Amino acid sequence: MDITAPRFTNEDAAREHLEALRWPEGPVCPHCGSLNAKRLPAQRGRPSKAHPEGALRKGLIQCNDCREQYTVTVGTLFESSKIALHKWVLATFLLCSSKRGMSGHQLARMLGVTQKTAWFMSHRIRESMRPVDGEPPLGGEGKVVEADETFIGGKEKNRHKSKRTGRRLGGSWGKETVFTLVERDGRVLSTHVQSVTAANLRPILVEQIDKATLLCTDDAGQYRHMHRAFKHEIVNHGAEEYVRGVAHTNTVEGFFSILKRGVVGTYYHMSPKHLHRYCVEFDFRYNTRKTNDFERCEIALKGIEGRRLTYRRTDNIAA
Known part of the structure; x- marks a missing residue:
């Protein structure tokens, strides 16, 4: 296991890795929660300037109960992102494995994206590091x-x-x-x-x-x-x-x-506006200090479910 692993460099491998983490027992419909699903062949999306013939959509799954189509990113922080999925997985690993964090400029150079994109990706990944609801309080008898x-x-x-x-x-x-x-x-x-x-x-x-x-x-x-x-x-x-x-x-x-x-x-x-997110990042790395970098990355990737953060909302979410 290293940074050149297929899931960090290949879109299909990254999707398969995310599916294995989110759905260890098979696809789960994000619309109705059904396990009854079938995989669809790759389909062409609507034509655009970047893709005159339409982008090829892979990993499509159709629910046999509600008949809705979905992929592994639906209902997660990565939904509707135009950034390749393997870059999301790599960015998550880099942020999880860097003890003192990674700047937006450094992340942008390593991923081949703009600094603005890398900055927003970082904040999305920090959302996946937030503690889950219902965690027990700190301490206890004898602690x-x-x-x-x-x-x-x-x-x-x-x-x-x-x-x-x-x-x-x-x-x-x-x-x-x-x-x-x-x-x-x-x-x-x-x-x-x-x-x-x-x-x-x-x-x-x-x-x-x-x-x-x-x-x-x-x-x-x-x-x-x-x-x-x-x-x-x-x-x-x-x-x-x-x-x-x-x-x-x-x-x-x-x-x-x-x-x-x-x-x-x-x-x-x-900035004071985003300081609480940086605190979450350092808390997360400290709380997972007894795991290795790859296990820490997998914990963060599991945390993307049910959390959305759009660019406009980065200025509106309170600490």
Whole structure:
């Protein structure tokens, strides 16, 4: 298994690979859910400037119950895309296997597409990395969850005078705030928040952490009263205390080091509008760290089902 595998270079092989992942027991109709289907021979689509004779449509399947036709990409992030399917599969692998992410320009060069196309492909793939609905909360009896925040953005002194905020925002000068929960030897969950206050963070903690969890934080004021909801241990960084028994925040700070390397070394700038998607990407790679790159790619490809993201919606989906 390597990057020159047929599914990364051949359209038919990519489609067969995706079918095997989505339908291990045979095609499932996305319209009615029926397993009763038959495969159709390749058909010509409508003529166009790019394809005067009509593009050849392969992988067509017809449901014998509702009589609708479909392919493996119907009802997924890849539906109605004009980009070759093997390029989608390769782009997913590249984004999953790059520990610090991959820039739109680099992805564009490797796929032979424009930077704008590669940027949009990346955001679509990040949608497939989102956690599935109904995942259990972090922690539990005998488990430890660390909570901390970090700030994304350049130094205020390096900004143009017209871009300087002149006031403190979100706990740091003009930066965006990412609040992260890490279960030791478990999952991570990052959230883009407007500011670091107890009113903002408490609902996230209560919703995402099991009540029986031991919560570890630093001595920041926003965590002062968290003992009312959890067993709470604090390390006093102000007094140069970083570890006391099981109490420390080294795990979450290790995750931040990976996130910051992605910002400084790969993406350089993450707009506030899309920061939550970049958080999903780094969370996904951390949560699948015990798998290899190919297994991680397959997990992401399975996540394309039931999720659509059009170009216009990239500006309208809230964090």
